[in-house]
Amino acid sequence: MNPDILRDRFSPVLESLRWLFVALPLAGMVPALTPVTGAVAAAAFLSSLPLLWLPAWPPWVLPVSLTVLAASSGTLWVLQPHGLTSVVPFTTVFYAARFLTARAGLGVAVSVIAMLVVLYVRDETNIHSALLNVTMVGVVMLLGLNRRSRAERMEQTELALARARTAAEEHALAAALAERARIARDLHDVLAHSLSGLALNLQGARLMLLRDGANPEVLAQIERAQRLASDGLTEARRAVAALREDPVPLERAIADLLTGYRLDSGAAAELTVQGSPRPVGAAPATTVLRTVQEALSNTRKHAPGASVHVALSFSEDGIEVTVTDHQGRAPAPADTAGYGLRGMAERADLLGGRLSTGPGEDGWRVRLALPA
Incomplete structure (x- = not known):
């Protein structure tokens, strides 16, 4: 099976696994939490919950939650720079780049980089670690943008496929309607005209037989053939109307009845x-x-x-x-x-x-x- 299809099918599971990059580091901080860091960690945990129900609704929920998560996780990184705390800001940058606008995602990334600057100024990291962390922010942001771009391409592909299917169906329908119109024209121009002429000729033959005093059985056969031609003409016209999906006007339908009466009775x-x-x-x-x-x-x-x-x-x-x-x-x-x-x-x-x-x-x- 196509890897993209598998990835999309298990997307909710993958999003939950990514959320663990936020939940597990916060859970690992529990033994060392103070009242201050505990409050900040609680804010970070609560603000990460909308990541489990993506896309979050209403639309303002996700930008607010990611902004709070970036600020709270960055603050925890400054207060407790050692351990797995740094994983949370990087995860936040990934989600911001993927789901927020370019300006909002860049704002989250800049706030995380600001925390890195604070750590460097406080001598919590050396220049090499600081540059590595800034590079990691850029890489994670690019990964989020790439994931977002791939999702948009998939949506555009599905939309293009849907439009292509619609166009193909419309083309097939147009071809079918054109074929039905051709059959209707053939029925009208050939069969209906032929039956009409046949009915008129039978009417003439019946009148001549009446004039010459023909055998009543012969007259009965001619009249029966005339009725069959008249009925066939009516059915042919109904078939033409059905093929064209165009209801016969009332006055035309009455005229057909009168035509049948004329042919039948003379x-x-x-x-x-x-x-x-x-x-x-x-x-x-x-x-x-x-x-x-x-x-x-x-x-x-x-x-x-x-x-x-x-x-x-x-x-x-x-x-x-x-x-x-x-x-x-x-x-x-x-x-x-x-x-x-x-x-x-x-x-x-x-x-x-x-x-x-x-x-x-x-x-x-x-x-x-x-x-x-």
Whole structure:
């Protein structure tokens, strides 16, 4: 395994081991502590505790604790220059260089060097030891800076890898969307057009067979083929919409239903749109489409061959659709509404709308009004 990965995985353990460079020298001073040095050692120990929970939070905790640790450990070094006390200031310099700003880390290092100057002035160390200690401060500071730089490089590498993964995912998504758009274009330009032409040709063939008094079984097969072509055309358009992830406009969906009605019955079917068309939610759009579909189904059943007119109106108050078939005569009032229209009325009620049905001047009319 990569040593850097191992080091990062066991980083909390390593930080705790580094903290021992502070705790153990302080613990070794306990037998020789006086009231003054005991208070200073206690301050050093307490100020070192945030090193166990790096990065310390809130942000001001670590700079304050390292400043106090540097001052208290440097004071202990001056008061008791012999022993392991000197390890604590060097450890403090390492942490300051690694976790604090450059100015703050340099300030901690300068304070430790000041303690070394005091020791030299008091003749506690000779010039060689003083220079060695100053060099050690510089080396420890460089080690801390190197550790900090490596951590920053690792973070930048991880960030770059994350950005690269994101870019690769976005590129793959764009490629997939482009491929889906190509398939959708092929479906629309080839399959949908072919099915539309096939349905029209079958309609023409059916009319010619009717004119020539063809066998009813042949007519039934032609009509069945025509319905299959019409259904295939509808499914092809749905597939194109799904591939493009672009919902079909309500007026276009109604026009498709009327196209199927024209191909199936050979009767005229017209759509008029009033107002400015706008996107409609899934539930209202489904209710409108199912209502138009049910009205057309009833026309096929009760008035075969009747022409149909659908009026779709967009207003600030909502959406209104009216389906009227023209039978050429006034229809008889229905005793009860069928289950299909009854279900549509219940669906309209759930959306706060209203469905009304009844005879018109020369046919049957279904009207649905939904609020905005």
